[in-house]
Amino acid sequence: MQPPVISIHKLNHYFGEGTLRKQVLFNINLEIQAGEIVIMTGPSGSGKTTLLTLMGGLRSAQEGSLKILNQEMCGANKRQLIEIRRNVGYIFQAHNLMTFLTAKQNVRMSLELHDEMINQDLDAKAIAMLKAVGLGDRVDYYPEKLSGGQKQRVAIARALISYPKIVLADEPTAALDKKSGRDVVEIMQKLVKEQGSTILLVTHDNRILDIADRILYMEDGCLVDKQLV
Numbered sequence: 001m002q003p004p005v006i007s008i009h010k011l012n013h014y015f016g017e018g019t020l021r022k023q024v025l026f027n028i029n030l031e032i033q034a035g036e037i038v039i040m041t042g043p044s045g046s047g048k049t050t051l052l053t054l055m056g057g058l059r060s061a062q063e064g065s066l067k068i069l070n071q072e073m074c075g076a077n078k079r080q081l082i083e084i085r086r087n088v089g090y091i092f093q094a095h096n097l098m099t100f101l102t103a104k105q106n107v108r109m110s111l112e113l114h115d116e117m118i119n120q121d122l123d124a125k126a127i128a129m130l131k132a133v134g135l136g137d138r139v140d141y142y143p144e145k146l147s148g149g150q151k152q153r154v155a156i157a158r159a160l161i162s163y164p165k166i167v168l169a170d171e172p173t174a175a176l177d178k179k180s181g182r183d184v185v186e187i188m189q190k191l192v193k194e195q196g197s198t199i200l201l202v203t204h205d206n207r208i209l210d211i212a213d214r215i216l217y218m219e220d221g222c223l224v225d226k227q228l229v
């Protein structure tokens with residue numbers, strides 16, 4: 001059997017220094033296998049985003065063990081964090097598209113960061129990915145000419161075009177109406193299953209819980225067992 005994509009053991013995390021130091025994650029234990037769709041939910045301030053950013057190598061783990069693709073992130077240096085991020089696709093609530101680039105250029109840009117892509121037809125790859133998210137007729141549009149759902153689909157195309165092993169999504173439907181939110185998560189679900197990626201999605205949106213293989217519930221910095229569906 002393959003090792004888990006993410007393996008967390010007795011993880012604690014703190015913000016602040018000295019007397020202001022505050023513990024926000026408490027004894028987190030978690031394993032996520034390749035190909036799983038995992039949704040994490042729970043009250044505001046419970047620590048979901050903090051855990052997500054640790055799992056994406058966006059901040060370094062302080063105490064306990066956090067392995068991403070078998071690489072220990074606890075005490076990792078900047079170079080190791082950057083290295084691991086190459087395997088992760090990020091999708092945020094605010095899609096963070098570059099307003100001065102078209103949909104195609106936004107998607108293409110994420111491939112330009114990969115050395116092995118030099119000499120490949122990046123435009124063709126970006127267009128194919130935009131088609132996969134249903135935006136084949138919008139490749140040359142600037143973000144301001146796209147709806148919220150369309151912008152989020154560009155963000156998905158941008159995150160998935162490099163076939164990341166791990167996809168992290170933080171509230172990807174928060175700014176969307178019911179129909180667009182549903183479309184967006186179904187596209188994500190389909191593509192990550194096709195690519196064999198693992199997805200971890202943080203949400204308050206109860207309407208999308210059914211796409212998950214597993215639901216985690218976070219409360220006061222702890223992962224708790226709770227039957228949700």
Ligand SMILES: Nc1ncnc2c1ncn2[C@@H]1O[C@H](COP(=O)(O)OP(=O)(O)OP(=O)(O)O)[C@@H](O)[C@H]1O
Pocket residue numbers: 015016024042043044045046047048049050051
């Ligand atoms: N950079 C930071 N510095 C200090 N405290 C922080 C920082 N980021 C988060 N916190 C605190 O850590 C705790 C967990 O925050 P986090 O954003 O992880 O929660 P969350 O469950 O994602 O909340 P939400 O659902 O509202 O996004 C909160 O008490 C928050 O105030």
